[in-house]
Amino acid sequence: MELKKNPKKDLKRNSGMYFVAGLAMVLSLAYVALEWKTFYGDTYERTAMTVDDELIEEVDLVQLAPPPPPPPPPVAPDVIEVVEDDEPIVESVIDVPEPNQDTEVIEVEDVDFIEEPVDVAVPFSVIEDVPVFPGCESETDKRACFNSMIQKHIGKTFRYPELEQEMGIQGKVSVMFEIQKDGSIGNIRMRGPNKNLEKEAARIISKLPKMTPGKQRGNPVRVPFAIPITFKLSN
Incomplete structure (x- = not known):
């Protein structure tokens, strides 16, 4: 028996339209799924800071006074008087002497400069020429002889x-x-456990003889010196 096809029952007649419609639906669903956003509500509690009423200080409102108005501008005179300047202008004239060919010019080398001695104190440990104690003039090591x-x-x-x-x-x-610039002893200062011991130490130093003063660069200078004096009782 031979099978025959009914032209009205063609299954492939609208297949293209169905494919396009299905493709459009799938693309729409994919776009919606990608763009879908979910919003969540607040999951925490908001806490408000409260301040005790006793800690709130009431401040009175002070109303500031308005600033004073500016002073009125000066009133212009009705008539302007023109005063002529009769006072002569005095020009200051600088009197410059005329150069004289006969004036002798002094060379700087011919001027004598007087160097004033500088009153400085040089410590005993660094002075060039130490003070010489009487009896140490012929000694080679004058520092050791001094001590x-x-x-x-x-x-x-x-x-x-x-x-x-x-x-x-x-x-x-x-x-x-200090050994002064003339070799005498001066500016004696003491520091000790007892006033009488300090006085005795000052008396001992004041009895030092006059010395040859110390010199720095050939000039006499003051030389400070310090020494301990021990007061100890024998057993």
Whole structure:
């Protein structure tokens, strides 16, 4: 038996239109799925800061006074008087002497400059020429001779104050003094544990003989010197 096709029942007649419609629907669904946004509500609680009424300070309102109005402008005069300037103008004239060919020009080298001595104090440890103690003039090391003669002078002149000796007061007195530019002793300062011990140390230093002054670059200068004097009782 031979099968026959009905032309009205052609299944492929509208297949193209259905394909295009299905493709458009799939693309629409894909676009909506990609652009879909989900909004979530607030999941936290908002907390408000409260301030106790007692901590709130009431401030009175002060009304500021308006600024004063500006002063009125000066009133212009009705008639303007023109005053002539009769005072003569005095020109300042600088009197410059005329150059004289007979004037003798002095060379700078012919002018004598007087150098005033500078009163400075140079420490004993750095001075060029140390003060010379009497008896050390012929010694090669005058610094060592100076220190030795100072110690001999202290030992020869030393006297322990009787009251401090009876009370058993001992200690070290630091004495600072200066050998002046004329070789004399001055500006004696003491620091110790007892006033009487300080006075005795000052007396010992004041008995130092006059020395040959120290020199720096050939000029006499003041030389400060410091030495400790120990007051110690023997057992």
